[in-house]
Amino acid sequence: MAGTFVKIGKASAIPDGKSKRVKVGDEDVALWNVRGKFYAIDNVCAHQHFPMLHQGILEDLTVACPMHGWTFSLETGKATVGSGKVKTYLVKIVGEDLWVESLEE
Ligand code: FES
Known part of the structure; x- marks a missing residue:
């Protein structure tokens, strides 16, 4: 359902500057901790669609x-x-606990 949140787990499991690959419904998501603030983006790159953004290199607020x-x-x-x-x-x-929005209908 759109607008619902999926429980991911403890925020403390993702250290500052690190990320975790998580499933939100059927979606593959890269969840990043940047100085205690959490960001979730599609794990699948817009270039050749490799699901690798959770292993990307963080610089400020870009990966x-x-x-x-x-x-x-x-x-x-x-x-x-x-x-x-x-x-x-x-x-x-x-x-x-961290919760990530599900975009699925
Ligand atoms: S798959 Fe080429 S830059 Fe990500």
């Missing part, structure tokens, strides 16, 4: 795909190197 170096904003999903964009998802913390 570089490890395959060919396209970079994406964690805030907007827009490519800052390359073109196109990846989906972004809302993230909320309730107590110690």
Whole structure:
């Protein structure tokens, strides 16, 4: 259902500057912790669709795909190197738990 949130697990499981690959419904999502704020983007790169953005290289609020170096904003999903964009998802913390918005109908 659109607008629903899926519980992912403890926020403390993802250290600052790291990410985790998570499933939100059927979607493959890269969930990043940047200085205690969490960002969720589509894990599948807009370039050649490798599901590798969770293993990307973080710089400020962008992540570089490890395959060919396209970079994406964690805030907007827009490519800052390359073109196109990846989906972004809302993230909320309730107590110690992370919840990510499901975009599925
Ligand atoms: S698949 Fe990500 S940059 Fe090519």
